[in-house]
Amino acid sequence: MKQKLYFLWLILVVFSAFAQESSRKWNNKKCAVVLTYDDALNVHLDNVVPSLDQYGFKGTFYVIASSPNIANRLDEWRAIAHNGHELGNHTLNHPCDGSLPGREWVNPEADLSRYSIERAIHEINMTNTFLKALDGKDERTFAYPCVDLTIGGKTFYDLVEKDFAGARGATPEYPIAKQVNLSNITGFVEVNSTAEQMIAEIEAAEKAESFVVFVFHGVGGEHPMNVDLKEHQKLLDYLKKREKDIWVATMLDVAKYIKKEQTK
Numbered sequence: 001m002k003q004k005l006y007f008l009w010l011i012l013v014v015f016s017a018f019a020q021e022s023s024r025k026w027n028n029k030k031c032a033v034v035l036t037y038d039d040a041l042n043v044h045l046d047n048v049v050p051s052l053d054q055y056g057f058k059g060t061f062y063v064i065a066s067s068p069n070i071a072n073r074l075d076e077w078r079a080i081a082h083n084g085h086e087l088g089n090h091t092l093n094h095p096c097d098g099s100l101p102g103r104e105w106v107n108p109e110a111d112l113s114r115y116s117i118e119r120a121i122h123e124i125n126m127t128n129t130f131l132k133a134l135d136g137k138d139e140r141t142f143a144y145p146c147v148d149l150t151i152g153g154k155t156f157y158d159l160v161e162k163d164f165a166g167a168r169g170a171t172p173e174y175p176i177a178k179q180v181n182l183s184n185i186t187g188f189v190e191v192n193s194t195a196e197q198m199i200a201e202i203e204a205a206e207k208a209e210s211f212v213v214f215v216f217h218g219v220g221g222e223h224p225m226n227v228d229l230k231e232h233q234k235l236l237d238y239l240k241k242r243e244k245d246i247w248v249a250t251m252l253d254v255a256k257y258i259k260k261e262q263t264k
């Protein structure tokens, strides 16, 4: 009887170890979280970076190369890149498709629907050259301004795909690593979100053996798409507490990991 029980116990131990192993598909953790911040805002340097550094997390900052916030604080952007944060390519002028409904606000000078594909590619390449001059790095990711993937119905990212580890979009889905489209990586746009809402998204990802890419703009102000600084801090607090199970990394590191998983 005793022997039988021992045998049963052994099966249980082996099985639970196996189950745990199979659910650790993200760099040996249960899921991954990517913290991305768009549009080169001052609050990223003033609010976000000090918070991330406090917890030892690395974020991805999708910068607009022509932004005065870049020109005015060049040394600080360079310093955060040297500290392990990623400077992602969010193009030179952030063109958005002004021909779409509700896009009356688009400046004709930065209207993607008036761009040729050649011009879009040229400006993306120029931004890569600028970012390399700034941080010395050869690898980075791209983020579509306004999540506009096409010009006149034609995609343009395929022409620069070889220069990036991946391109972040903003479709809030929970794919497993093998099903991620690296040319349009999922993203959860956060506007006025509470920490509780964002944590629920992480827990859903964990269940689905997936990951969450948070898309932030303002954090503590400076942009109409804003998240309260306190809620952002609570989110980081949660991520720190769950460090054993959640992999927090840059879009670059997670995109490279996904690529490796897909070519296995």
Ligand SMILES: [Zn+2]
Pocket: 038, 039, 090, 094, 144, 145, 146
């Ligand atoms: Zn943007």
